[in-house]
Amino acid sequence: MKIKAVKIKKEARISESEFLHFHRRGANFFGVFLLAVIALLFGFACESPSLKKVNSSASSTQTNAPEAAAAKPSLEDDLQTMRNANFDFIYVFRRKDGGALDGEDKKYLKAFAPAATNRFVRTDENKAVIAGSSYKFEQENLDNLQKRFVIENFSKPENQTTPKNSDK
Numbered sequence: 001m002k003i004k005a006v007k008i009k010k011e012a013r014i015s016e017s018e019f020l021h022f023h024r025r026g027a028n029f030f031g032v033f034l035l036a037v038i039a040l041l042f043g044f045a046c047e048s049p050s051l052k053k054v055n056s057s058a059s060s061t062q063t064n065a066p067e068a069a070a071a072k073p074s075l076e077d078d079l080q081t082m083r084n085a086n087f088d089f090i091y092v093f094r095r096k097d098g099g100a101l102d103g104e105d106k107k108y109l110k111a112f113a114p115a116a117t118n119r120f121v122r123t124d125e126n127k128a129v130i131a132g133s134s135y136k137f138e139q140e141n142l143d144n145l146q147k148r149f150v151i152e153n154f155s156k157p158e159n160q161t162t163p164k165n166s167d168k
Contacts, residue, residue, distance in 0.1 A: 085119065089137065089155040101122065101129060117133040119131070
């Protein structure tokens with residue numbers, strides 16, 4: 001009889017152990033399930049700011065498409081960008097006939113601009129190019145450019161420029 005009693009106790013312990021194992025697994029499952037439900041509810045209840053931004057920009061681009069086309073940067077905006085970039089020398093080049101600049105005009109402009117010219121920006125519906133540089137254009141080069149272009153000088157006054165030599 002002792003053998004039967006021991007055997008029954010072992011079976012009882014196994015079943016108790018299995019019960020605890022399933023109980024822990026069930027508690028873990030319930031905890032994960034509860035956490036997932038809370039996360040979903042929170043996600044639907046609180047709309048993300050980035051989602052609002054995407055939704056509002058998508059709706060604004062659909063409704064304001066004509067306004068967006070008209071909001072291209074103007075010559076003044078591009079000049080201000082050059083000033084903000086702190087270029088000492090800023091020139092605006094336009095064709096003498098007032099037409100749009102073509103590939104030959106760009107080649108001519110680059111041929112007589114200092115090699116160290118930092119930035120060229122086409123603006124005004126390709127009728128003007130703004131050149132921003134930290135280096136002064138040589139007078140001989142400006143004279144050559146004036147043969148083909150009308151040049152407007154928006155450079156800083158000489159007492160505010162930093163002397164640099166483009167030959168370096």
